Amino acid sequence: MQKSIEVGCNLSYEVRQSTVFLFQISCALTPHQVVDSESLILNPNLATEAFSAGIEANRMHRVVVEPCELNVSYRGNITLTPEIDEPGEVNEASTAHMPPEVLTYLNPSRYCESDLLGRFAFEEFGHLYRGYSRVQAVCNWVCEHLDYTPGSTNSSTTATAVLLQRAGVCRDYAHLAITLCRGLGIPARYVAGYAVNLQPPDFHGFMEAFLGDRWYLFDPTRLSLVSGLVRIGAGRDAADVAIATLNGDARLLDQQVWASDVTDPAAGGGAAPESGISTA
Numbered sequence: 001m002q003k004s005i006e007v008g009c010n011l012s013y014e015v016r017q018s019t020v021f022l023f024q025i026s027c028a029l030t031p032h033q034v035v036d037s038e039s040l041i042l043n044p045n046l047a048t049e050a051f052s053a054g055i056e057a058n059r060m061h062r063v064v065v066e067p068c069e070l071n072v073s074y075r076g077n078i079t080l081t082p083e084i085d086e087p088g089e090v091n092e093a094s095t096a097h098m099p100p101e102v103l104t105y106l107n108p109s110r111y112c113e114s115d116l117l118g119r120f121a122f123e124e125f126g127h128l129y130r131g132y133s134r135v136q137a138v139c140n141w142v143c144e145h146l147d148y149t150p151g152s153t154n155s156s157t158t159a160t161a162v163l164l165q166r167a168g169v170c171r172d173y174a175h176l177a178i179t180l181c182r183g184l185g186i187p188a189r190y191v192a193g194y195a196v197n198l199q200p201p202d203f204h205g206f207m208e209a210f211l212g213d214r215w216y217l218f219d220p221t222r223l224s225l226v227s228g229l230v231r232i233g234a235g236r237d238a239a240d241v242a243i244a245t246l247n248g249d250a251r252l253l254d255q256q257v258w259a260s261d262v263t264d265p266a267a268g269g270g271a272a273p274e275s276g277i278s279t280a
Contacts, residue, residue: 003080003263004036007194007230009203011072011244012253015065019248024192024241025203026059027076028231032083032279038076044068054240055104058233065250078230083214085276090132090211092186102210105187109236111158111175112190114182120163121183132216132276135181135188135209139220142177148221150200171205171238173220178207178237186210189234191217192241194259196228201257203243208234208280215280226277230259234280 009025027035040061042048049062095106108115124141128134145166152167159179162172174190181188187210195204206229208215217226233241244252 001082001084001227003227003261005078005080005194005196005228005230005259006076006262007078007259008073008075008257010254010256012255013065013070013072013250014253015068015070015248015250017067017249019065019246019250021061021063021065021070021250022242022245023061023063023072024058024233024243025072025074026061026232027078027194028059028233030231030280032081033231034079034081036077036079039074041073043071043073054233054235055101056234056240058235058241065248069253070250076230080227080230080279082227083278085132085212085216085278087132087136087276090216090276092130092134092211093213095185098187098210102187105189105210105236106182106185107236108182110239111171111237112179112182112188113158113160114179116160117163117179118183121180125180125184132211134184135186135211135216135218138180138184139177139207139218142173142180142220143222146173146176148173148223169205170202170221170223174205174207175237177218177220181207181209189215190237190241191229191231191234192238192243193232194230194257195219195224196230196259196261198224198257198259202255203232203257204229205238211276214278216276216278227275228259228261229279231279 149167178188
């Protein structure tokens with residue numbers, strides 16, 4: 001299966017004093033996600049420093065901005081060629097044989113307190129078959145037990161708080177599912193990205209679980225098909241893949257985000273909704 005997807009965003013800021021911005025809005029480069037073309041335009045036209053950072057070498061741009069109205073525009077044309085597997089054939093990996101770089105995603109992190117929710121995870125899901133279906137069961141449980149409520153959480157809300165209040169947005173759904181997977185001994189990580197036809201339009205937070213010998217995508221919100229997810233970056237939780245981090249004084253005035261599937265219908269169909277999809 002091959003998909004061609006166009007993504008983009010427009011961000012506007014009121015910058016009130018000298019401010020350093022770190023943007024993570026460019027699409028990731030992986031063997032299964034190719035950036036055919038892209039552009040990053042700033043108005044005013046300012047020098048930007050492009051680099052890779054973090055555990056997963058996420059693509060970032062740093063820019064120093066003096067007081068002004070800053071407008072940032074990103075466009076990308078992406079080709080996805082995912083690995084697609086039958087879920088029934090995907091089993092959980094043994095910790096003894098996991099690649100060393102995967103092991104960090106078994107540990108608790110800032111927003112994913114798997115040490116606190118491990119007992120709950122085993123009580124709810126410990127009896128299930130150890131494989132793709134168990135991760136899907138975790139995601140289904142999260143979707144069915146939380147209310148998607150914009151404004152119900154903030155930048156300090158953790159997975160434990162989300163479990164107690166039973167409400168949140170995409171990052172909260174992902175954080176809770178990640179936490180429960182880690183509590184079960186399944187490596188899981190947060191992914192920020194674009195999602196085809198997401199409503200309401202926004203950047204999207206979803207997750208990956210390491211099963212067998214690769215990372216598989218899951219969206220606990222069910223707001224987008226997994227086959228329409230375009231990755232920006234991955235990390236332990238949302239703190240590692242913030243769309244914009246700033247040091248100074250600025251406020252967001254406006255944000256527009258979109259992603260559209262422009263695949264030629266004659267080029268072939270897509271994966272079944274229940275397929276295991278990997279683009280890492």
